[in-house]
Amino acid sequence: MRIGVLSDTHVQRLEELHPEIVRGLGSVDLIVHCGDFVGIGVLEGLRRMGEVKAVRGNMDSSAVKEALPEKEVFVIAGKRVGLAHGWGAPLGIEERVRGLFDDVDIILFGHSHWAKCERIGDIFFFNPGPGSRSFGIITIGEDVRGEIIKVG
Numbered sequence: 001m002r003i004g005v006l007s008d009t010h011v012q013r014l015e016e017l018h019p020e021i022v023r024g025l026g027s028v029d030l031i032v033h034c035g036d037f038v039g040i041g042v043l044e045g046l047r048r049m050g051e052v053k054a055v056r057g058n059m060d061s062s063a064v065k066e067a068l069p070e071k072e073v074f075v076i077a078g079k080r081v082g083l084a085h086g087w088g089a090p091l092g093i094e095e096r097v098r099g100l101f102d103d104v105d106i107i108l109f110g111h112s113h114w115a116k117c118e119r120i121g122d123i124f125f126f127n128p129g130p131g132s133r134s135f136g137i138i139t140i141g142e143d144v145r146g147e148i149i150k151v152g
Contacts, residue, residue, distance in 0.1 A: 001029050001030070001076060001077040001139070001140040001141070002027070002028045002029050002137060002139050003028060003029065003030045003031075003032055003076070003138040003139075003140070004024060004025040004028035004030070004031045004032070004135065004136070004137060005033075005108055005126060005128045005135065005137070005138060006021060006031075006033055006034070006128050006131045006136070007033065007034035007036060007057075007085070007109070007110025007111070007127065007128050007129070007130070007131060008034075008036040008110045008111065008113055008129075008132075009033070009036065009037055009038065009130075009131030010036055010037075010059065010130075010131065010132065011037075011038060011042060011131075012038060012039030012041050013039060013042060013045065014041060014042050014044075014045025014046060014049075015045070016042075017042070017131065018132070018151040020149075020151040020152075021131065021135045021151055022049075024135060024137065024149060025046070025049055025050075025135070026049065028050070028137065029050075029051075030050070030051050030052075030053065030076060031046050031049060031050055031051065031052045031053075032052070032054065032083060032108055033046060033052065033054040033055075034055065034057070034083065034084070034086075034108055034109055034110035034111075034127070034128070035054070035055045035056050035057025035058075035068075035084075035085030035086075035110050035111070036057030036058065036059045036060060036110060036111070037054075037056075037057070037060055037061075037064050038059055038060060038061060038064070039061055039063075039064070040061060040064050040067065043067065043068070053074055053081075054068050054083075055069055055070060055071055055072055055083050055084055055085055056068040056069070056070060056085065057085035057111065058087065070084065070085070071083060071084040071101075072084075073101060073104060077140040077141075078140075079105040080103060080104045080106070081104060081105070081106045081107075082097070082100065082101035082104040082106070082107045082108070083107075083108045084097050084100050084101075084107070084108075084109050085111050086109045086111030086112060086127075088111075090111075090112035090113070090114050093109065093111065093112050093127075094107075094109075094125050097109045098123065104123060105122070105123065105124065105144070106123065106125075106126065106138070106144060107125050107126070108127075109125070109127050110127055111127075112127060113129060113130040114127060114129065115127055115128060115129030115134055115136070115148045117136070117146040117147070117148055124144045124146070126146050128148060129148060132152070133150060133151060133152060134149060134151060135148075135149055135151070136148050136149065137149065
């Protein structure tokens, strides 16, 4: 199972994303956006590409905020995934988002604009970094692996 992860795109339309990101998301089983789309057009464009799981961020338009939850938990390939945007200063964000979820294997988040791909205790934390410069691919098989892909 391959999951494409992006966050903090801060654009109005899918066409404003770097073409390498759009190409990369074309070959995944699930697209996840960790918030701060800004414009609803990005969400709509991603949904035309495939299945999308997403949450709203602090910079999102009212249309995005009305369409999406603040956090979500879903199961994929037998793993429980917690999804949230995050808040506050970059330092300590992992502890803050961890507090949102009870029993998860993976936490996907954004907000800090700092890419992160690290197992802390029993949880795999993944932040793809800002959508203007990077996105991520998570592969779930016998284990969970992540890759941050820089663009531009």
